[in-house]
Amino acid sequence: MTSPQPYAIEVTALTRVFGSRKRSEAAVSALRGIDLTVRTGEVHGLLGPNGAGKTTLCKILSTVLLPSSGTARVCGHDVATSPRAVKPLIGIVFGGDRGLYGRITPRQNLGLWGALYGLHGRALARRTDELLERFGLSERADDRVDGFSRGMKQRLHLARGLVSDPKVLILDEPTAGMDPLAAYEFRTLVHELRAEGRTVLVTTHDLAEAEAVCDQVTLVDRGTVLATGRPDVLARQMSAYERVEASGVSAAVADDLRQLAGVRSLDRTADGRISVEISAADTTGEVLGRLVAAGVTSLATVRPGLAEVYRHMVQDRGMQVSR
Numbered sequence: 417m418t419s420p421q422p423y424a425i426e427v428t429a430l431t432r433v434f435g436s437r438k439r440s441e442a443a444v445s446a447l448r449g450i451d452l453t454v455r456t457g458e459v460h461g462l463l464g465p466n467g468a469g470k471t472t473l474c475k476i477l478s479t480v481l482l483p484s485s486g487t488a489r490v491c492g493h494d495v496a497t498s499p500r501a502v503k504p505l506i507g508i509v510f511g512g513d514r515g516l517y518g519r520i521t522p523r524q525n526l527g528l529w530g531a532l533y534g535l536h537g538r539a540l541a542r543r544t545d546e547l548l549e550r551f552g553l554s555e556r557a558d559d560r561v562d563g564f565s566r567g568m569k570q571r572l573h574l575a576r577g578l579v580s581d582p583k584v585l586i587l588d589e590p591t592a593g594m595d596p597l598a599a600y601e602f603r604t605l606v607h608e609l610r611a612e613g614r615t616v617l618v619t620t621h622d623l624a625e626a627e628a629v630c631d632q633v634t635l636v637d638r639g640t641v642l643a644t645g646r647p648d649v650l651a652r653q654m655s656a657y658e659r660v661e662a663s664g665v666s667a668a669v670a671d672d673l674r675q676l677a678g679v680r681s682l683d684r685t686a687d688g689r690i691s692v693e694i695s696a697a698d699t700t701g702e703v704l705g706r707l708v709a710a711g712v713t714s715l716a717t718v719r720p721g722l723a724e725v726y727r728h729m730v731q732d733r734g735m736q737v738s739r
């Protein structure tokens with residue numbers, strides 16, 4: 417018996433350039449030398465702002481798009497030279513409305529997709545029924561999809577991604593536009609997929625979602641990898657970019673805080689509030705402690721948005737996290 421591949425996804429020095437369509441347009445380097453490994457059975461988050469290159473990478477992995485240079489392998493098969501070996505191993509789910517046929521029913525959508533993967537007859541009917549049941553769509557199985565709510569369409573997308581029983585599932589912003597309950601159910605689903613032994617690559621803008629479901633997270637920005645590591649390790653690093661905001665702080669206390677080693681900057685706003693930008697993970701507690709000791713009661717800790725974290729990370733390049 418052959419032993420399973422240790423890595424479900426191996427990406428090395430991957431680039432993708434989109435040529436310009438008009439003379440006036442510059443070519444776009446969507447991926448600029450991505451290295452990424454995802455262990456078999458792992459849930460791996462790809463986290464990055466708009467335009468980071470996440471969708472481009474997902475498309476290359478699912479053989480929809482060719483790389484410009486570098487290599488990408490799925491379960492040991494090169495996506496560019498062996499797409500036929502890759503296709504049955506991989507399922508892809510895009511968020512939003514892309515890829516569903518609204519004028520037909522969920523059963524027919526799944527039937528069409530299953531047929532593309534070579535399923536037919538009883539096997540296809542059984543698989544379709546199982547998935548409709550799993551995603552709570554059995555009662556609406558024969559209604560037209562275009563009358564469905566966003567959450568139902570999203571569940572149908574997920575069902576579609578599983579039609580071929582793929583070993584590797586790519587979820588491109590699967591919770592975009594989901595309400596909180598649906599997003600919670602999604603997290604449960606990802607845990608189930610992992611328990612079934614599948615490898616999941618999930619793209620998101622949402623750090624909390626990545627922390628909740630992922631074993632490993634890779635941060636990407638402008639086509640490059642900024643850092644990769646366990647989400648709790650990355651989150652701890654990100655906490656080094658927290659801000660503390662407070663009002664009613666005397667000039668003497670503010671000066672005292674400014675002197676602390678882990679304080680990057682301290683600004684006072686026109687309305688008398690202060691904003692303290694932290695530059696070391698354990699400084700937030702120290703700043704809060706000093707403010708409380710000085711009798712300040714109006715204070716808050718603000719975790720920066722991803723865009724801000726990226727900005728800091730890009731400035732502080734070299735803080736690569738390894739496994």
Ligand SMILES: Nc1ncnc2c1ncn2[C@@H]1O[C@H](COP(=O)(O)OP(=O)(O)OP(=O)(O)O)[C@@H](O)[C@H]1O
Pocket residue numbers: 434435444445446464465466467468469470471472473
């Ligand atoms: N077909 C295309 N032609 C030209 N440029 C493209 C094409 N597809 C993507 N790009 C560009 O490549 C870059 C990366 O886009 P991509 O969609 O991969 O990013 P993303 O991280 O998925 O962003 P988002 O979160 O907004 O979906 C962007 O600058 C985008 O404009």
